[in-house]
Amino acid sequence: GENVEQHPSTLSVQEGDSAVIKCTYSDSASNYFPWYKQELGKGPQLIIDIRSNVGEKKDQRIAVTLNKTAKHFSLHITETQPEDSAVYFCAVVPGGADGLTFGKGTHLIIQP
């Protein structure tokens, strides 16, 4: 089955700095790569996604990059703010599958 590795497990950055979270996957047929944000006591919520036919996608302070050859993708958050503090999960839809395989999550802490 698909194997998704996510790093780091915890990331602490100063407010205003950038944060980068990375994921690797194993199934080369995977074709959809979303990122979810989970705030304390809530369910995860989609924040950005990318499909296999593009290499980068940006939405305001958030961007995702995809390298299909190397089978890795990354989440970039610029100008971090206190409300960015949360757990972030990458996910992959393996080729032919109907569901997501999630990484283990990154706890992002924004230091004031």
Next chain:
Amino acid sequence: GAGVSQSPSNKVTEKGKDVELRCDPISGHTALYWYRQSLGQGLEFLIYFQGNSAPDKSGLPSDRFSAERTGGSVSTLTIQRTQQEDSAVYLCASTRNRYTGELFFGEGSRLTVL
């Protein structure tokens, strides 16, 4: 309501008891997923329902776990003879039709087995 609704939000039970967790998906969403989130861990897939098709049960960890979805809407996850290692947050998610994009998650049911 407009979102995925789960109940109970918190459940404390004694080892060996059975528990039922309920999920009410977004109206019109035919695909429904159950995930388990243990402390500090990622999201572990349990089971997937799509319309009237046979569910994908490949993620259920043991035969103590079962789930059903009545009338293509509400789903119930049942854990029989609960064990301490079953303690986790159980998350339900729905999407419109198979996996076409965004999963909408409920806030989860936190299960504590004493």
